[in-house]
Amino acid sequence: MIPLYRTLSGLALVGLLCAATPVASEPTHDAAEHAACDCPDGIKLEGQPWVRLMPPTMPSTAAYLTLRNTTDRDIEIVSAESPVAAVTELHDHVEDEHGVMRMREVPSITIPANDRVELQPGSLHVMLIDLLEPLEQGQQVPIRLKLEGLRDLHLQAVVRRAERPASGGHHQH
Template sequence: MTNLLRVGALLAALSLNISAYAGDIQVDGAWSRATAPGQADAMADLSITSKQAATLVGISSTACKSVELHSMTHEGGVMKMREVKTLELPAGKRVSLGESGYHLMLIGLKAPLKAGEAVPLMLKIRAAGKREVNVEAKAEVKPLAEAKAEPKADEHMHHNHH
């Protein structure tokens, strides 16, 4: 029975890391971090590769009230975040949100994010010919201690939004 549980846990962990595909679009590396008690918002990151030129035009999740794409810039020594409505996805180029100065904000969480869970995401992407496709992805929720490269949860919530 113990081996069966181990195999089950391994399969569950692997399923969180499987890339999501929809036609010519691949979403991978989606993750978020566990939230602190009372924290209403969280950050998520992911990478998107489209075989043809496309545009990310929307994101939603059943785990929160809304999802916003934000750009991050440093101005006068202060990190500023601004909502961005669309993001160009050049043909054949992997766009990693964090490396490109972007991230997703999960706003109005319906429940705390716990390590080991996954946040469902639905990305709306406009492909060539103005055709829109929905790509489902799951963001693995990592423990706070694993997300050392990112700002701490309380630091992140104090950035200026414009």
């Protein structure tokens, strides 16, 4: 027979352990929904910007993000820069004369008035060319977007694996 004080002590210990153990809750998406952006007035960053994790031997990758324009006029992204790459360009996927989708540099990306633009795999994106060193999962990559007629937009994009393969295939010039 177990003495009553041992049973009560054991129950008290279990109670303390349960109280000290954090209870799992629904994950919050505040970080992803409200990513840090030094955005000019009229521009809002939606979701978490990200950079595709590539094998260390790959010299280039792409960054993706969504921007909302809350103004009554179109806003143009005219160029991009990042300290992780020798060259940073604005790109889109364009169908060539043979029906093959190829990535091509574009002179600008329009954020339509009172609307948004999504930079995503298989579509518009920021190309990071000639990476200065391999990027690592979870790394924060600073990106600066130059906007016509507004101050520059500064953001941090997290390096991660793509959720699905890009529809555009390999980068072709």
